[in-house]
Amino acid sequence: xxxLPLLMTILLAGAGFASTGxxxxxxxxxxxxxxxxxxxxxxxxxxxxxxxxxxxxxxxGLNMFGHDGLAGYGLGAEAEILPLVRLRVRAAVQHDQxxxxxxxxxxxxxxxxxxxxxxxxxxxxxxxRAPVYDPKRYASPLEWQSDAPEWNLVYHLGxxxxxxxxxxxxxxxxxxxxxRLQTPHHISFRAEGSWRLDQNWQVVASxxxxxxxxxxxxxxxxxxxxxxxxxxxx
Numbered sequence: 001x002x003x004l005p006l007l008m009t010i011l012l013a014g015a016g017f018a019s020t021g022x023x024x025x026x027x028x029x030x031x032x033x034x035x036x037x038x039x040x041x042x043x044x045x046x047x048x049x050x051x052x053x054x055x056x057x058x059x060x061g062l063n064m065f066g067h068d069g070l071a072g073y074g075l076g077a078e079a080e081i082l083p084l085v086r087l088r089v090r091a092a093v094q095h096d097q098x099x100x101x102x103x104x105x106x107x108x109x110x111x112x113x114x115x116x117x118x119x120x121x122x123x124x125x126x127x128x129r130a131p132v133y134d135p136k137r138y139a140s141p142l143e144w145q146s147d148a149p150e151w152n153l154v155y156h157l158g159x160x161x162x163x164x165x166x167x168x169x170x171x172x173x174x175x176x177x178x179x180r181l182q183t184p185h186h187i188s189f190r191a192e193g194s195w196r197l198d199q200n201w202q203v204v205a206s207x208x209x210x211x212x213x214x215x216x217x218x219x220x221x222x223x224x225x226x227x228x229x230x231x232x233x234x
Contacts, residue, residue: 022049022234025204029227036223037098039066043178043227053080061179063099070139072096072179086115090125094179095141104138106130107181111154119163123156123174127181153184166196177208186212186222194231202231 025045032038045059055078061071074094081087090111097104111125130146132138156174163169170192175182182188190208197203205228212222 021047022055023047023231024234025229025231027204027227027229029225031223031225033223037066040064041071041227043229045178053083054078059179067097067099067101069099070097073141074179082114086113088113090123093141094181096180097139099139102133102135102138104132104140104143106132106141106144109154109176109181111156113156119160121156121158123154123176125154127152127154129181152181154181155184167193169193172208182210186210188222190225200233202233204229204231 023046027043027045029041029043030039031041041061041063043059043061045057047055047057049055057076057078058074060073063069063071072095074092076090076092078091079089081089090109090113092107092109094107094109095104096107107127107129109125109127111123113121113123115121128149129152130144130149132140132143132146134143137143154176156172156176158170158172158174160168160170171189172192173187173189175184175186175188177188177190188208188210190206192206193204195203205226207224207226209224210222
């Protein structure tokens with residue numbers, strides 16, 4: 001069971017839905033879930049186009065003021081197979097950890113994404129999750145033996161509703177966000193924006209929340225998050 005995820009990590013790897021083109025990005029964010037946790041997260045992401053139809057990406061997150069230390073990391077790949085509608089195959093390997101609780105999670109996911117209409121992006125796939133409760137091995141990305149493994153749906157719907165001059169804004173409904181994957185019953189949504197400073201530099205920001213425990217007309221608001229940073233194209 002350990003060999004397949006290791007090979008996928010080396011050969012495929014990924015984070016969330018990245019912009020096209022090679023870039024580096026750094027953001028500082030805050031996450032809060034009432035009664036659960038509050039923390040600041042510094043995230044560094046990078047993407048490299050290897051061929052016109054193939055790109056690799058990677059990222060790492062660090063926690064402060066809650067679960068201090070490493071938050072998680074991911075490696076990924078994206079291949080475009082039908083340029084007409086920008087149909088792409090994505091693969092990702094991710095590791096999360098919560099240091100104060102001594103809990104980790106390793107994930108492998110794959111999905112199809114496309115832009116069937118201008119400014120709209122759709123994606124769907126599956127993820128294999130392996131929570132790690134062993135306090136001595138929770139930080140290992142190679143620990144795939146789990147007491148509670150599960151398959152989860154991965155979904156993504158994005159709409160670039162505003163493009164004016166250097167400013168772009170999008171609304172996103174997705175349980176995949178850079179280095180994290182929410183469970184399907186956690187309905188996550190966020191707003192994203194970018195402001196182009198020059199040919200290579202952009203200011204980027206996002207804020208989001210969601211609902212969980214949906215049952216009839218009863219639901220609870222999940223965590224709230226916000227982040228901002230810069231992206232440099234190369």
